Amino acid sequence: MSRVYTSVDQIDFNISDLPTMPVPSKVLMVKPTYFDVEYVINPHMKGQIGDVDKMQAQNEWNHLAEGFKELGLNVEILEGKEGLPDMVFCANQSLPFIGREGTKKAVMGIMKTTQRKPEVEAIENWFRTQGYEILHLDENKIQTFEGMGDAIWHFKRQLLWGGHGFRSSLNAYEQISDKLEVPVIALPLTDETFYHLDTCMCILNESSALIYPSAFSDEGLEMIRAMFENVITATKYEAEKLLAVNAVCPDGKNVFIQQGSTDVNKKLRDAGFSVHEFSTYEFLKSGGSVFCMKLLYW
Template sequence: MVYTSPDAIDFTLDDCPPLSRPQRVVLTSPDHFDVQYVINPHMSGNIGGVNRAAALQQWKALRAAYSALDIEPLIVDGQSGLPDMVFCANQTLPFHNPMSDTSGVVLSNMHAPERQNEVPHYEQFFRSVDYEVLNLPDGLDTDFEGMGDAIWHPGRFLLWGGYGFRTDRDTYEALSDLLGVRVLALALSDPEFYHLDTCFSVLDENSVLIYPGAFDTDGIAMIEQFFDTVVDAPEGEARHQFACNAHCPDGDHVFIQEGCTVTMKRLREAGFRPVELDTSEFLKSGGSVFCMKQMIW
């Protein structure tokens, strides 16, 4: 059920059960956001350099953007001593099983020790909204960073999984068994694209935004096999402005870091409506829109 090359694929999208789009968004307040250590290349040189007042205003603008699309924001309070907790895509993988019509969440095994204490706060949150809380199997000594690397295919019970830096390849075997889902696993090799969500942003069932340079030939072939429209972001915008850390919550609007002019032009040509947002303070820590939210059912 885990596929790493196009030659191994023995199914089509029609074989994957339909999956509704999640309609609520989890956001974590940036009260304690800062760059206090270096665990990815983008953080280097930015320790102590966050303008917290500006970060708060940028976060509020993101919250307002979701509200404007009638997507209900649910707020988790950031915690002292956990400056990266604001990037709430990483600590969990929410799921909805379309066969049983039940929702749950798989907790992450964070790669960096600095971030491991974030996970219990999200476990508490998901229990409060009556989600079933699952852990990876006992004895499985692998890293897993939630929806930073594991991303649902829009409209289908099918998971895309990045591996190589923050999530281990073997994790997807466990996730596939745990959830009963097929996984298309993509190898990552560039440390600046350390999560799948830095180079791969699903738009709708047939469309995706990617930075091609982050993938090997097998990865590109699998992406092209399952998406009719593949929008390429140029290297500069992907690498320095996190163009592919965009988020399309409704199959129409694409929340994206401001100034990604070429990427936005290509998105418009593909029929999407880019919405520019300033996440410049969060870029200092290696994250933008997609990192800052978690969609749930």
């Protein structure tokens, strides 16, 4: 039976009640060999077609990959594919999961745009080499689901936060909840600039999250504030222009974030986090940053 929560009064559990889930120790990254802005499918891409400095993009990608390695994560590199410039954003095509018995599963996405649909098969084929059980949503019932772009695991808990409205359908979470036997807190997104949940919510640890409040409905904000003791907020400029919330905190302590996010970085440091800045300016042109450029898995 699916458990999808859409308002704070429906939430009938505490975080501490939920089964634990290990922190991922591996990172998938897709080489940016074919990365470019070739079309416009989100507001960040407007006016950017053909403007990517590919050498600089490769340098930025290399620096981020080295950062994950220095943090002790095992970085797996997958070749990009010609004709799929956005495959470099490998958080979007799937949702990996590890069960209490150590069983590994991957729910494959249903990309909204025609340009990105072939990416899913490429990532699915890679998951098969990693020993994952592949799960598909019913495309006769589900219109769209863009993986960890919209579906984000609570830190160390079997609880899924699910964004919907622009790239993922609300009813996708009913099937995901059934298939994985986990609760889902569904958050409607209200601003097309923040088209994925990972652009406006970064889960830092079990009790802390970084968000851009204006991207959510009042009901969504209520649920976020009810489940996190410490909610750090980003300014409009840093959230929109620097994609500061598209950060990642793999271990609950170290935050990887776009360079220059001054206000957010101070708030993170004041809250006890170690901040590591990375230049992702070339990838910002396509509407993605640190979180989008990797997939954490087990």
